[in-house]
Amino acid sequence: MSEIDWEKIRSDAIGEFTLSALPPFIELPALPHAVTKFVQTANKPDATLKDLARIIETDTGLTVELLRHVNSSFMGLRHKASNVLQALTLLGMRQSKNLIITTGMQAAVRSKKSKLINQQCFWNASLQKALFAREIAVLLKTDADTAFAGAMLQDYLLPVVTNDLFREYLEFVDNRHDLSENICDFERQQFGWDHAIAAACLSCRWHLPDDLVCCVLFHHRGLRILTDAQLKRTPAAAVALSALLPDQLRQDYRGLEQLFHLQKKWSAFNLQDLAIRVDELHESFDMGVRNDFPLSRRCQLAFDDPKTYDDGTLQVAV
Helix, strand or coil: CCCCCHHHHHHHHHCCCCHHHCCCCCCCCCCCHHHHHHHHHHCCCCCCHHHHHHHHCCCHHHHHHHHHHHCCCCCCCCCCCCCHHHHHHHHCHHHHHHHHHHHHHHHHHHCCCCCCCCHHHHHHHHHHHHHHHHHHHHHHCCCHHHHHHHHHHCCCCHHHHHHHCHHHHHHHHHCHHHCCCEHHHHHHHHHCCCHHHHHHHHHHHCCCCHHHHHHHHCCCCHHHHHHCCCCCCCHHHHHHHHCCCCCCCCCECCHHHHHHHHHHHCCCCCHHHHHHHHHHHHHHCCCCCCCCCCHHHHCHHHHHCCCCCCCCCCCCCC
């Protein structure tokens, strides 16, 4: 496949939309200063790991999280890192950037309280989706690190907007059976925008990589993304599949049905095996997120009574 022009894909999809479309009373999160500086420096072609290490070392929280993650059993590295530069060297530039972005984003969003979303449940589901996307990316033979980061970030704006627009989102939750199957459809009907495009625009403001922005932007494409000639074998596709997993808002009402449909079409894809694998990885992943609601348990009802999702029009090619 030819090189993907992520910048053009992102620009074409966002079009003329800007964050000014959001109500002015919404308090958008801000990345920690060290993360912003890290991203800007990492985007420079002459940036070195020493330059980036000095930036991270100015933030104790980032330093602790970086070392904890690199030395966790999840990474399975033979050598342990004792300082930031060693950790960055072991991870490499791309993986380091994704980890710092996701860690910084967690810090920014956790400072925002939501009257509708339980933060512990939210981060548990986010990590499940990230681990799931990582496994899907391996099956698709695409960048697993970007898929993980994109899935971890896909819903980062939801705790903010569900708090500041509490009554509107409460209607979505209370009347879930009678409303749009997809939360983005509901948001566009209510507000004229959805959390995916708003989060993507804010990510652009922070100068996040275009492929990561696209993962956030397209995460509610569902199985349709597997019919997209450019995106079907990319991290964005892995993230879109992870978004079909259940969570406390039930963002995609028929998400599990779609995943069962995919299982029929794609022999390498087994939802139950993947759910069990995600729970196993969760145990070794050190990000301070308890797995109180294992993915295999979340999906158990669907395992016991799978429904078909086949409208006769979708031809999945993977």
